[in-house]
Amino acid sequence: xxxxxxxxxxxxxxxxxxxxxxxxxxxxxxxxxxxxxxxxxxxxxxxxxxxxxxxxxxxxxxxxxxxxxxxxxxxxxxxxxxxxxxxxxxxxxxxxxxxxxxxxxxxxxxxxxxxxxxxxxxxxxxxxxxxxxxxxxxxxxxxxxxxxxxxxxxxxxxxxxxxxxxxxxxxxxxxxxxxxxxxxxxxxxxxxxxxxxxxxxxxxxxxxxxxxxxxxxxxxxxxxxxxxxxxxxxxxxxxxxxxxxxxxxxxxxxxxxxxxxxxxxxxxxxxxxxxxxxxxxxxxxxxxxxxxxxxxxxxxxxxxxxxxxxxxxxxxxxxxxxxxxxxxxxxxxxxxxxxxxxxxxxxxxxxxxxxxxxxxxxxxxxxxxxxxxxxxxxxxxxxxxxxxxxxxxxxxxxxxxxxxxxxxxxxxxxxxxxxxxxxxxxxxxxxxxxxxxxxxxxxxxxxxxxxxxxxxxxxxxxxxxxxxxxxxxxxxxx
RNA sequence: GGCGCUAUCGUCUAACGGUUAGGACAGAGCCCUCUCAAGGCUUAAAUACGGGUUCGAUUCCCGUUAGCGCUACCA
Numbered sequence: 169x170x171x172x173x174x175x176x177x178x179x180x181x182x183x184x185x186x187x188x189x190x191x192x193x194x195x196x197x198x199x200x201x202x203x204x205x206x207x208x209x210x211x212x213x214x215x216x217x218x219x220x221x222x223x224x225x226x227x228x229x230x231x232x233x234x235x236x237x238x239x240x241x242x243x244x245x246x247x248x249x250x251x252x253x254x255x256x257x258x259x260x261x262x263x264x265x266x267x268x269x270x271x272x273x274x275x276x277x278x279x280x281x282x283x284x285x286x287x288x289x290x291x292x293x294x295x296x297x298x299x300x301x302x303x304x305x306x307x308x309x310x311x312x313x314x315x316x317x318x319x320x321x322x323x324x325x326x327x328x329x330x331x332x333x334x335x336x337x338x339x340x341x342x343x344x345x346x347x348x349x350x351x352x353x354x355x356x357x358x359x360x361x362x363x364x365x366x367x368x369x370x371x372x373x374x375x376x377x378x379x380x381x382x383x384x385x386x387x388x389x390x391x392x393x394x395x396x397x398x399x400x401x402x403x404x405x406x407x408x409x410x411x412x413x414x415x416x417x418x419x420x421x422x423x424x425x426x427x428x429x430x431x432x433x434x435x436x437x438x439x440x441x442x443x444x445x446x447x448x449x450x451x452x453x454x455x456x457x458x459x460x461x462x463x464x465x466x467x468x469x470x471x472x473x474x475x476x477x478x479x480x481x482x483x484x485x486x487x488x489x490x491x492x493x494x495x496x497x498x499x500x501x502x503x504x505x506x507x508x509x510x511x512x513x514x515x516x517x518x519x520x521x522x523x524x525x526x527x528x529x530x531x532x533x534x535x536x537x538x539x540x541x542x543x544x545x546x547x548x549x550x551x552x553x554x555x556x557x558x559x560x561x562x563x564x565x566x567x568x569x570x571x572x573x574x575x576x577x578x579x580x581x582x583x584x585x586x587x588x589x590x591x592x593x594x595x596x597x598x599x600x601x602x603x604x605x606x607x608x609x610x611x612x613x614x615x616x617x618x619x620x621x622x623x624x625x626x627x628x629x630x631x632x633x634x635x636x637x638x639x640x641x642x643x644x645x646x
Numbered sequence: 647g648g649c650g651c652u653a654u655c656g657u658c659u660a661a662c663g664g665u666u667a668g669g670a671c672a673g674a675g676c677c678c679u680c681u682c683a684a685g686g687c688u689u690a691a692a693u694a695c696g697g698g699u700u701c702g703a704u705u706c707c708c709g710u711u712a713g714c715g716c717u718a719c720c721a
Binding site for chain 1 (some may be wrong): 647648649650651653654656657658659660661668669671672679680681682683684685689694713714715716717718719720721
């Protein structure tokens with residue numbers, strides 16, 4: 169049974185790339201009857217924030233995918249320290265008493281590649297122990313083999329066979345001088361202890377993996393299977409960053425923007441992965457059934473947002489597809505809070521009647537507020553009376569159509585068939601086209617030209633509001 | 647700078663040596679139609695560049711270029 173983990177560090181809100189990593193892990197776990205583990209990698213106490221942790225849970229809860237086990241790295245530092253000790257005892261690590269370089273930029277980059285601090289590796293064990301016992305701060309570094317150059321290898325499930333020479337791997341830190349484990353150490357210690365079988369994570373960790381392989385080797389354990397995911401990047405090719413791209417990369421922006429969680433999931437899955445059978449719209453279960461490492465790409469994927477629109481057009485289209493295929497009761501549930509938070513006084517029963525009329529007319533749940541507003545308000549917002557005048561018609565025609573409609577509508581039952589035939593008959597009597605008859609009425613009751621089909625709209629609106637609004641329109645034209 | 651990874655329409659992608667290089671979104675046009683949508687049809691649009699290997703390269707190899715990643719006592 170595979171055991172996979174999603175291991176975010178709480179240093180910013182949950183962004184779309186992290187969410188996709190979670191989703192791919194989740195899919196793999198569900199596909200293979202495995203265990204999904206959520207582990208908070210919070211060993212960098214200075215940078216962790218509660219707000220960030222909240223944001224991770226908020227995003228994950230919205231996605232509604234869940235996990236089977238939960239851990240916090242900060243509660244497991246003893247394990248990491250013991251692991252460090254094991255490596256030190258084996259002589260595969262050493263204490264480096266060189267003072268920390270406060271500014272990373274100070275490290276010479278253009279000169280020879282930095283591999284280790286001079287003198288530190290050669291320190292005798294006795295002196296190292298003595299200085300440590302005396303309380304002198306040190307950083308514990310992995311002793312990467314230097315006498316014999318060899319390749320460190322692993323086989324990535326996505327990127328294939330990988331290898332890097334030890335001559336190109338620096339003596340990376342395991343323990344900081346404040347005794348806290350580094351990401352590399354804590355991550356490997358936990359992955360080993362939690363018996364993680366597959367590490368599915370962003371490609372930005374691909375080169376880190378060589379260090380991790382070295383740690384697993386030192387521990388004498390078989391490394392997990394690695395599967396690295398191509399990165400999600402901005403339209404200009406740059407890395408998605410919270411700082412540069414702002415809220416467009418946050419999962420909650422999609423939630424608040426009116427996405428359905430399964431649609432969001434569908435979209436991010438299609439970024440860097442393909443079912444290879446031209447499928448686009450897929451349900452959660454279909455994604456689970458289709459998921460495999462073979463379908464994962466190796467090149468980065470652009471998520472196509474812009475200044476005017478924070479959402480990729482394909483994401484919006486997919487969301488519309490999911491909305492169209494949602495059962496009406498469920499869609500009403502989803503729509504109601506958006507209508508209410510837009511300030512409309514609407515209950516579930518009424519929402520449920522409006523829902524079928526807007527289902528194929530909205531792409532985002534938020535659009536309920538702009539597409540169905542006239543159903544919810546008591547009085548229509550002011551509109552241009554010229555809108556009431558039909559195609560190839562004039563004010564007189566509009567007035568005639570409205571008055572005729574009013575007469576008809578005050579008598580017949582508000583039911584689709586009756587409305588249809590009566591209004592069409594009225595148009596014939598006036599010797600105008602049906603469209604010329606319908607448009608003034610539509611604008612009168614909706615306040616605009618573009619709206620759902622007229623008869624269904626009238627049914628939902630009811631006789632009183634309809635007649636009232638027609639009267640109002642007649643008044644505007646006179 | 648060093649090391650690693652990547653490279654098919656504007657974007658997401660399919661084609662695991664032989665296809666008129668396919669699909670989707672976005673764009674354009676037509677049809678349907680009470681408007682708007684939805685739907686149907688049509689259209690434009692790509693193998694970064696240069697060398698090999700091969701009867702034959704989008705596909706395999708090398709180089710160039712470009713992009714990204716790592717190169718922290720961040721993760």
